[in-house]
Amino acid sequence: MKITMTVNGRPCSGEVEGRTLLVQFLRDIQGLTGTHVGCDTSQCGACTVHVDGRQVKSCTMFAAEAEGAEVTTIEGMANADGSLSVIQQAFQDHHGLQCGFCTPGMVMAAAALLKDNPRPSEAEVRAHLEGNLCRCTGYHNIVKAILAASGQAVAVAAE
Amino acid sequence: MYNFDFVKPATVDEALAALAEEDALPLSGGQTLIPAMKQRLNAPSRLVSLLGIDALKGVCPGEGGVTIGGATAHAVVAREAAAVYPALAALAGGIGDPAVRNRGTIGGSLANNDPAACYPAAVLASGAVIVTDRREIAADSFFQGMFTTDLEEGEIITAVKFPIPEAAHYLKFEQPASRFALTGVVVAKFAEGVRVAVTGASEDGVFRWSEAEAALSDSFRPEALEGLSVPAEGMISDLHGSGAYRAHLVKVLTGRAVQAC
Ligand SMILES: Cc1cc2nc3c(=O)[nH]c(=O)nc-3n(C[C@H](O)[C@H](O)[C@H](O)COP(=O)(O)OP(=O)(O)OC[C@H]3O[C@@H](n4cnc5c(N)ncnc54)[C@H](O)[C@@H]3O)c2cc1C
Ligand code: FES
Ligand code: FES
Numbered sequence: 001m002k003i004t005m006t007v008n009g010r011p012c013s014g015e016v017e018g019r020t021l022l023v024q025f026l027r028d029i030q031g032l033t034g035t036h037v038g039c040d041t042s043q044c045g046a047c048t049v050h051v052d053g054r055q056v057k058s059c060t061m062f063a064a065e066a067e068g069a070e071v072t073t074i075e076g077m078a079n080a081d082g083s084l085s086v087i088q089q090a091f092q093d094h095h096g097l098q099c100g101f102c103t104p105g106m107v108m109a110a111a112a113l114l115k116d117n118p119r120p121s122e123a124e125v126r127a128h129l130e131g132n133l134c135r136c137t138g139y140h141n142i143v144k145a146i147l148a149a150s151g152q153a154v155a156v157a158a159e
Numbered sequence: 160m161y162n163f164d165f166v167k168p169a170t171v172d173e174a175l176a177a178l179a180e181e182d183a184l185p186l187s188g189g190q191t192l193i194p195a196m197k198q199r200l201n202a203p204s205r206l207v208s209l210l211g212i213d214a215l216k217g218v219c220p221g222e223g224g225v226t227i228g229g230a231t232a233h234a235v236v237a238r239e240a241a242a243v244y245p246a247l248a249a250l251a252g253g254i255g256d257p258a259v260r261n262r263g264t265i266g267g268s269l270a271n272n273d274p275a276a277c278y279p280a281a282v283l284a285s286g287a288v289i290v291t292d293r294r295e296i297a298a299d300s301f302f303q304g305m306f307t308t309d310l311e312e313g314e315i316i317t318a319v320k321f322p323i324p325e326a327a328h329y330l331k332f333e334q335p336a337s338r339f340a341l342t343g344v345v346v347a348k349f350a351e352g353v354r355v356a357v358t359g360a361s362e363d364g365v366f367r368w369s370e371a372e373a374a375l376s377d378s379f380r381p382e383a384l385e386g387l388s389v390p391a392e393g394m395i396s397d398l399h400g401s402g403a404y405r406a407h408l409v410k411v412l413t414g415r416a417v418q419a420c
Contacts, residue, residue: 001165018165018206019196042194045258054234054261060193061262062186064165065208112257130338131256 003067007032008076016063022056023047025063026073034074034104038133045132048105049073055112057131074104077111087111087149093156096145098136105132110146119150160196167208171215171292171317177207178313185209185315187230187267190259209266215317218243224323229266229290229316236265246327247285250277250345253331255338266316272364274305274395275339279365281329282319284345284356290318305364324349326420330412332359334399341400342408344368346416352376355413360405362393371413381414 004013007030014029026032026049038046040059047059050072077085084092087110097103106129113120113128120128125146126139134142144154168174177183182204186192195201209215215230218239225243227236237252237260254260254268254277268278269289282289282298289296292315301309310316324347331343340359347354353375355368374383389409394402 018163019160021193040197042190042259045256048258055258056261057258060189060258062165062189062193062206064167065189065210067167109257128257131258 001064003064005066005069005071007071008073018062018064020063021059022049022061022063022066023058026058032073032075036101036104038101043133044102045105045109046102048108048132050108050112053115055109074107077107087114087146090145090149094141094145094148094154096137096142102132102134106134106142110149113146114150119152122147161199161202163203164205165208166205167211169211171212171315174207174209174212174315175292175313177205180205183207187264188232188262190255190263191267191271191273209315215266224321226318226320227265228318230264233260233263233265244321244323246329247281247321250281250329253277265319269319270308270310270316272302272306272308274361274364275359277329277331277340277343277358280343280345280356280358283365283367284327284347284354285321285324286354287322288320289316290320291316302365305362322349328416328419330416330419332408332412342405342412344409344412344416346375346413346420348379348420353379357409360394360409362395368409368413375417379417381417384410384414
């Protein structure tokens with residue numbers, strides 16, 4: 001079947017099967033490989049994208065369910081001039097990533113949190129990241145980056 | 160995952176017609192069904208998405224209760240039921256993680272009846288009524304053991320009607336990796352008496368702890384549970400906890416839930 005949705009502000013169509021997952025549509029059909037598949041079992045959140053403004057695991061949603069939706073992926077997060085968005089820059093400044101595999105999902109989760117709760121507490125940030133796993137950082141710097149992106153003072157990581 | 164035919168009707172009648180095909184299944188949030196299909200534990204010939212049916216969505220407070228559409232996402236219940244039934248909203252807001260809560264729905268959770276799921280405990284403790292396309296089912300007869308319910312093939316949960324207790328609280332002792340309930344207890348206090356429902360513990364799925372209900376209906380204090388105990392037989396024993404451990408948790412969590420009411 002043919003489906004059409006808006007991805008990062010651009011209309012996108014493609015031919016899919018019933019079983020085609022949203023993440024497969026994004027990566028394999030649209031070539032947007034910034035969205036990662038970490039587990040494919042709904043646990044890790046590396047595949048997090050926004051559908052109509054709400055974060056979802058794109059490995060746990062059929063592409064056909066996104067017909068007509070507005071989808072935002074990590075490729076849509078940078079500023080219009082190509083510079084890093086506030087959240088992305090904060091991840092860089094606070095060493096919020098090591099291998100970077102979980103980072104697209106972390107950034108999308110962070111963006112969803114800050115949209116609803118512009119100045120979250122540390123506990124709220126940690127609770128919000130419950131479905132996003134990172135095997136490298138131990139989370140502290142990710143939490144710091146998100147707090148910094150919300151305009152709250154945090155200690156800057158050592159150079 | 161095996162392929163299937165995907166349809167997304169706009170009305171319950173169209174959904175029922177589409178479900179008449181052999182091996183067709185309803186699809187709601189997909190947060191249980193999609194992982195199961197990936198593992199080929201389920202191989203429907205057709206999935207009928209319920210998410211295009213507006214009549215199945217929403218939180219609607221009414222006289223003495225609140226009605227929640229079958230395809231209402233956990234996140235919506237967490238937000239919109241907070242004023243009318245705070246304990247239910249808190250339970251919904253503690254299911255899985257934000258992404259799961261944006262997709263997963265109450266109807267899907269109840270139809271699935273996972274022995275560690277949260278909603279079945281709320282439905283049973285509240286004495287809620289499950290409304291389907293063809294009848295109304297009392298919570299006490301809906302749950303029929305692990306992953307088993309009174310639903311017929313092709314029957315759709317259209318809504319759940321919750322009476323509102325005077326006080327209620329859900330305590331979930333999380334299994335730290337999955338964050339499902341290792342054991343969870345909902346205590347709900349009504350004018351007619353107290354109801355206590357336990358999830359995550361029994362091999363028969365969600366159940367009511369009737370001795371505690373009787374004791375708490377007499378005296379709604381944690382001390383009322385002194386002297387009661389839950390037998391370890393029939394409790395789930397796995398690498399996360401023994402049956403005896405879960406039986407112990409039932410009592411501890413019930414006491415704490417009463418305290419928190
Ligand atoms: C990472 C993760 C963590 C989770 N943590 C928790 C947790 O802590 N607590 C908890 O309770 N749950 C948890 N869940 C499960 C989650 O709540 C699911 O959303 C829920 O169990 C199923 O709802 P769904 O809408 O996604 O249903 P689906 O996956 O779409 O469907 C599940 C089953 O119900 C049937 N069905 C769906 N809707 C209806 C309907 N209206 N009428 C009749 N049959 C229907 C389907 O055919 C299918 O067999 C978790 C899931 C994940 C992926
Ligand atoms: S790849 Fe989707 S949750 Fe891990
Ligand atoms: S930075 Fe490697 S998984 Fe998070």
